[in-house]
Amino acid sequence: MSGHVKPNPKTTGGSKMPTHTSSFITLPQAIGQTPLLLIKSLSHLLKQNIYLKAEFLNPGGSVKDRAALSMIQSAFDQGQIKSHISTLYEGTAGNTGIGLAMLAAHYHLGCHIFMPNNQSQEKIDLIRAYGAEVTLVPPTGFSDPNHFYHQAKNKASQDSNGYWVNQFENPNNYLAHYNTTGPEIYSQCPLIDVFACSAGTGGTIGGVSSFLKGVSLSQSQSQNSQMSPLHINHNPPSQLPSNQIKCYLIDPYGSGLYSWYHNQEFKSSGSSVTEGIGIMRLTENFKQAKLDGAIQVTDTETFSMLEFLAHNEGLFVGPSAALNLFGLSKLAIADEQKNKSYVTIGCDLGTRYQSKLFSQSWLEKNNLNNLPPLSKLLGLF
DSSP states (O other): OOSOOOOOTTOOTTSOOOOOOSSOOOTGGGSSOOOEEEOHHHHHHHTSEEEEEOGGGSTTSSTHHHHHHHHHHHHHHTTSOOTTTOEEEEEOSSHHHHHHHHHHHHTTOEEEEEEETTSOHHHHHHHHHTTOEEEEEOOOOTTSTTSHHHHHHHHHHTOTTEEEOOTTTOHHHHHHIIIIIHHHHHHHOTTOOEEEEOOSSSHHHHHHHHHHHHHHHHHHHOTTOOOOGGGSOOOOOSSOOSSSOEEEEEEETTOSHHHHHHHSSOOOOSOOOOSSOOOSSOOTTGGGOOOSEEEEEOHHHHHHHHHHHHHHTSOOBOHHHHHHHHHHHHHHHHOSSOSOEEEEEOOOBGGGGHHHHTOHHHHHHTTOSSOOOHHHHTTOO
């Protein structure tokens, strides 16, 4: 295909995804509208309705496809990038890089991804498979100029046709979830009681919680309203209702967001082998989050959930999705009222990490072999 390939003109970085009006769709239109899965094994065990938003069914295999599309579309709309000319630069733990590389190939853009060298080989290989360049750097603290974030920014500044995507601070990240993921969840589960998930950039939890809290506020102001969520005023409320949809952060150890929520300071304890979640600074996207609480989950709890789901649900999720479901389960157990609806995000699948998850030596090295039963970790037996 030749010429300037531009996104659907009706779609901007902060608007709804394209609607499916014909018998065929393009790759960007396949992003979103993922199913909401009832996790029967957990629902039965916890006496609650446990749902997982199957974001691993996006064409790039993760929830990050939404943000990647939103940020690229906004850049096209603002004339910041052009097909066959521009190159995208971004620092990422992997999934955003995969989404960007996939869409860069679709829109005929260059793509250069900077990643920590301790991320899964599967993610690195997939980014390269889309034709993108990958630069691996040693993991460092954010203040180090060699951090992958700074290296991507600096490289983009040296390229006259370069565009730094800046997923951590780009508002089109959280807007992707405010305008698509949140409304989808509410449409699929209008009786939702609790939403909870982890955060990396903060885009998913920022956008979804802001939307759901807006729904809660409109319900509290007009209990008889039957409006579609897509017609609700999309302005995050300044005052949150106390008796409607609750939203929680689920944080791995080694991240500082749990401490920031409770004490307004970034402190961390322990560490985690999870990838792409947890952070030690406050991003513009996370600032959009409307939260009722925050909890922590250990790697042992995460990997016990991962194993439980594979054996009892036939669902082999990635560590971040397993962490989300364990945290959601803790919240569900603590609720004395049963048969409520709890929703979280299925970020990606375990196949994206199989070189680690199927490695007995890696599991032993990280004390993740011979895991306790999930029911024991949840305190059920």
